Amino acid sequence: MKKTILLGMLGCLCFAVSVRAQLQKGTKYVGGTVSFSGYNNRPNKEVDQPTNFNQISFNPSLQVGSFVKDKVMVGVGAGAALYFGWTKSKFSGALPDFKENRQTYSLSPFIRHYKSLSPKWAIFLNSSAEFLFLRSRMNVVPFDIIENGFAAGIQIIPGISYWISPRFALESDINLLSLSTGYRNFQDTKSLYFTSAATSNLNSYFSIRASWYLQKP
Amino acid sequence: MLFAQFEDKQFLSGSAGINFGNTNPENVMSTNNYGYNFDISIGKFKTNTKAVGWRLTNSLGGGKSLYTTYDQTGLPKEYDKSGINNISIGAGRFWQFYKHFNDKIGIFGGPGIDLTFSKAHVYEVSSDSRYISENKSDKIQLSVGLSAGLYYRFSEKWWVTGSIAFSNPIALDYSFLSSNTLTDDNKYKSHQLNYSLSPNFTFPSVGFGLRYFYNR
Numbered sequence: 001m002k003k004t005i006l007l008g009m010l011g012c013l014c015f016a017v018s019v020r021a022q023l024q025k026g027t028k029y030v031g032g033t034v035s036f037s038g039y040n041n042r043p044n045k046e047v048d049q050p051t052n053f054n055q056i057s058f059n060p061s062l063q064v065g066s067f068v069k070d071k072v073m074v075g076v077g078a079g080a081a082l083y084f085g086w087t088k089s090k091f092s093g094a095l096p097d098f099k100e101n102r103q104t105y106s107l108s109p110f111i112r113h114y115k116s117l118s119p120k121w122a123i124f125l126n127s128s129a130e131f132l133f134l135r136s137r138m139n140v141v142p143f144d145i146i147e148n149g150f151a152a153g154i155q156i157i158p159g160i161s162y163w164i165s166p167r168f169a170l171e172s173d174i175n176l177l178s179l180s181t182g183y184r185n186f187q188d189t190k191s192l193y194f195t196s197a198a199t200s201n202l203n204s205y206f207s208i209r210a211s212w213y214l215q216k217p
Numbered sequence: 218m219l220f221a222q223f224e225d226k227q228f229l230s231g232s233a234g235i236n237f238g239n240t241n242p243e244n245v246m247s248t249n250n251y252g253y254n255f256d257i258s259i260g261k262f263k264t265n266t267k268a269v270g271w272r273l274t275n276s277l278g279g280g281k282s283l284y285t286t287y288d289q290t291g292l293p294k295e296y297d298k299s300g301i302n303n304i305s306i307g308a309g310r311f312w313q314f315y316k317h318f319n320d321k322i323g324i325f326g327g328p329g330i331d332l333t334f335s336k337a338h339v340y341e342v343s344s345d346s347r348y349i350s351e352n353k354s355d356k357i358q359l360s361v362g363l364s365a366g367l368y369y370r371f372s373e374k375w376w377v378t379g380s381i382a383f384s385n386p387i388a389l390d391y392s393f394l395s396s397n398t399l400t401d402d403n404k405y406k407s408h409q410l411n412y413s414l415s416p417n418f419t420f421p422s423v424g425f426g427l428r429y430f431y432n433r
Contacts, residue, residue: 206418
């Protein structure tokens with residue numbers, strides 16, 4: 001009889017601590033990632049009409065959220081994809097310098113459902129609504145062409161988290177398994193899109209994000 | 218349960234990967250690509266779950282590439298540029314962290330830093346399909362990469378390994394480029410600095426290898 005009660009209590013204890021501290025209601029979340037790339041091309045000295053070509057792309061993103069109940073987080077993400085390209089010619093009779101930039105700014109409120117796999121691993125499903133502002137600018141004297149557009153859609157993407165310490169985790173959205181759909185209006189084209197990894201050109205299958213899970217003290 | 222102790226054991230590893238690809242876009246040109254990469258490394262386990270070492274890498278790639286240009290009268294001219302089109306050699310240092318599941322199987326992963334020298338040439342048809350140009354590049358690159366793999370220990374001194382993913386989060390390279398259209402000999406030479414920080418994983422190829430534990 002004592003054994004049964006003892007085992008029963010142990011069983012209840014297991015249930016009670018099955019939600020890890022990091023995924024409990026009230027935990028706050030901050031996550032972010034950044035990537036950039038670019039190049040600078042300079043012609044050799046012997047080229048008689050030298051033009052320098054330069055390009056840089058920069059993509060930061062930040063998410064903040066809070067667990068509204070155990071294993072469910074609600075939050076908002078903000079991100080940007082910025083591209084700048086420019087040329088410089090330093091010889092007489094050169095065509096005017098060309099400057100181009102493309103910017104995408106996004107705001108995406110999301111809800112994320114977690115499933116804990118072990119003390120250090122968890123998987124999640126991220127469902128978000130995305131609102132994007134798109135802008136492109138091409139500047140070659142005397143022309144300066146600016147175009148603005150927008151897009152809105154929803155996206156579902158699974159992911160995985162690994163806790164390196166109780167407050168810090170590395171997470172990855174598995175772009176390979178994402179689904180998104182929406183409407184885009186930019187550069188005189190209006191389009192409805194539905195993409196999954198099978199139909200879109202992915203340059204990365206998993207993107208990594210640094211995240212902090214901050215419990216109430 | 219005491220797993221095999223690896224601390225202070227030294228090893229020689231070799232691994233090779235091959236990749237194939239085929240692209241068949243709507244217009245005339247279709248390409249088949251093939252390539253291999255091969256590396257040998259020497260390392261030592263500092264603790265039961267951490268190994269460090271040096272590696273030499275080598276890769277080669279080529280393809281079957283056919284291009285067509287059209288002159289003013291619309292007459293097509295075909296170019297067969299099939300064959301090897303890139304080659305690289307490099308050296309680097311790696312750190313690997315292990316998780317041994319049992320006496321036979323485990324996974325490992327970790328960073329490495331590599332200095333690589335590569336040569337490539339790529340052909341390009343102009344947007345009006347009138348000219349074909351050849352773009353050669355000699356590149357020297359310093360990169361930080363991440364790789365992961367799994368191993369199977371089939372005897373006391375031998376492992377079989379497979380690499381399952383890798384990424385190049387940080388890369389910096391300096392290239393010497395030369396570009397000319399094939400119809401004239403006017404070369405446009407330039408030099409270029411490329412840089413990137415991109416924390417993501419891709420699966421470009423799977424490699425398999427062998428590891429031999431020597432001495433002790």
